[in-house]
Amino acid sequence: MNILMLSDVYFPRINGVSTSIRTFAQGLARMGHAVTLVAPDYGTDQQSADDGNEGFEILRLPSREIFFDPEDRLIKGRDLARAESALREREWDVIHIHTPFRAHSLGVRLARHGGWPTVETYHTYFEEYVGHYLPWLPTPLTRLLARRASRYLCHGVDELIVPSRQMVEVLDRYGVTTPSTVIPTGIDLEQFRNGDGARFRAAHGISPERPTLVTVSRLSLEKNIGFLLQVVHKLVAAFPDLLFLIAGEGPDEPRLRRVVQELGLQGHVRFFGNLDRRTTLLDAYRAGDAFVFASPTETQGLVLIEAMALGVPIVSTAVMGTATVLRDARSALVADPDVEDFARNVARLLRSPELRAQLAAAGPEDARAWGSEGMGRRLEALYARLAQRHELVPAT
Known part of the structure; x- marks a missing residue:
């Protein structure tokens, strides 16, 4: 045709x-x-x-x-x-x-x-x-x-x-x-079989033991990154070394940087801009102990499928299209669109290496449905x- x-x-x-x-x-x-x-x-x-x-x-x-x-x-x-x-x-x-x-x-x-x-x-x-x-x-x-x-x-x-x-x-x-x-x-599943989180951490001076969250998103208001910053703020007391990696660019970045300052999260949040989808972005995904996502407006939510394919445990809300992606997914914890509940699910994952390993192992199988x-x-x-x-x- x-x-x-x-x-x-x-x-x-x-x-x-x-x-x-x-x-x-x-x-x-x-x-x-x-x-x-x-x-x-x-x-x-x-x-x-x-x-x-x-x-x-x-x-x-x-x-x-x-x-x-x-x-x-x-x-x-x-x-x-x-x-x-x-x-x-x-x-x-x-x-x-x-x-x-x-x-x-x-x-x-x-x-x-x-x-x-x-x-x-x-x-x-x-x-x-x-x-x-x-x-x-x-x-x-x-x-x-x-x-x-x-x-x-x-x-x-x-x-x-x-x-x-x-x-x-x-x-x-x-x-x-x-x-x-x-x-x-x-997604092309072959493109999401690689990625080296240890390499990304070493390149950016992040300790292998440091608890790390990652999100990949356009930085705009509707993506709800500010909500995730509130979650990080809630978690820092229990995880004083917590680091949140944000990959992406967009018009909301100046406001988000101000929120980081206002919440006193300067040592806990790093912005990485747009990364190469074939190399450093894959590394960034895998540098996270968990992938976090809370956008309420997605018609689908491709980044969730990418995280699954790469074997990164997920904590996410399930609203609109993300509800379809996460339905029956064994690689994700689904949280309410509430800071307290979301933070509780992230804390549960960070405290349990066994749960992280279980979700990570299920990810590639979940992603196969979206090839x-x-x-x-x-x-x-x-x-x-x-x-x-x-x-x-x-x-x-």
Whole structure:
């Protein structure tokens, strides 16, 4: 099949959407499909080097910064129009839209022109996110706008892909009637069999005996890293050498650093920024005695699966998509979204080498259910069904 993917975000912008696109596109390419991704140009040398090694075609379009979200980019309208003309000249079996902005508009227009089927992944729980980016608007208004926009956008495509059953229920409450299929993003299990926690600790002067927690996340308000800092503050009395490693970058980092200062945690928290996903990030995961996570807005929670695959014991809340990942998981302790209960579960894990070993051993087996090959086959089957349906219904 000839597959066109469209997104307003991709690497070097690090987030779950970028990871999902890469995982599926590479998997489909390995199956023998031709995949083309249209994404913003971030203007970095590393971007150009990485694009040539992805295993599928990437078309970068010039973009500009967004004033309220400087990490992201908005594809320039003139260049989008030129790209649309070129893409119309090619034949596509399916158009897969990943974001609801200019990529969505482009996909819908192309589908209307060529009669190609469209599918869109609902990656992000926008109702919970939008208020952080438009703080000057009342929360009830931003939630209402997010619901209405979601309903409008979802009704513009033939089918939706949703990463978890919980997100399907949210869209049902919105009144979305577009057919949906639950296909979580998988991970390449082979990429998550390595990592050396001892090497990471040695490189950063962390004693092998020091109790250490780790999280991997974009640093934004909705990821709830501040909650984890409160948990660390609660635990320091019982574990005076406790260290919390934070891997990731984002707009909430200055505030989080202030919280560290206010709580007196300067000697207990270290920020490491974005780490290389093939090397140092794996080491960072494995440097932790436990992986901690408390985001209430995930449509899935890929970092939990990555921690499982690497054999890192997990303490996490189970809300929205993380509830699906952690259901029946034997590698995690599930805590209430409450500082006291979360800290109690972390303390239990830190005090018991036997429990840590038990959870660590179960992790890779838990992760097998989320392998990228199986998820890719499910996506391939959906594409084939959509393409066949459109062959039977001539474009009007």
